[in-house]
Amino acid sequence: MTTQAGMIKSADCLFCKIVRGEIPSKKVYDDKNTIAFLDINPATPGHVLVVPKKHAEDITKAGEEELSDTIVVVKKISELLMEKMNAIGVNVVQNNGKHAGQLVSHLHFHVIPRYPNDNVIITYQRAHLSESDLEEIRKKLSQQEKKDMDFDF
């Protein structure tokens, strides 16, 4: 079920159901604000999803406190994967919005351990922008920060 704004309600959210224990999961971490469990279709063995317990559709909707707690758990899980799974690297992937590949509308971080010769491909084509194009974008993005950024270098 969705609300008028098209948002999935917490009662119907897959990851909220996992948080409440209504759907089973392979949990690897659980504290007051955050859980982490194995992705059911892992990119590599040990692929973990780190999820704030409080429902937020994506990173733009999440409270700063929940987000801070979540990212600290992402760090812990990354360390665990290196130590216990002998990962030689870790990709942290986080999708927001269906156009960015988000399938489950409850904020989550993928922590994907990397191994020699694994088949993971995380890539995008890189454009070359002119200095003036870059500057135009920089100005657009730094509008609200203008006062804070008036440093004398």
Ligand code: AMP
């Ligand atoms: P995203 O595309 O970023 O929304 O990723 C959602 C992820 O959730 C996918 O990698 C799925 O494999 C994973 N997933 C879906 N259902 C479950 C489930 N019941 N338990 C664990 N992981 C799941």
Ligand code: ZN
């Ligand atoms: Zn949810």
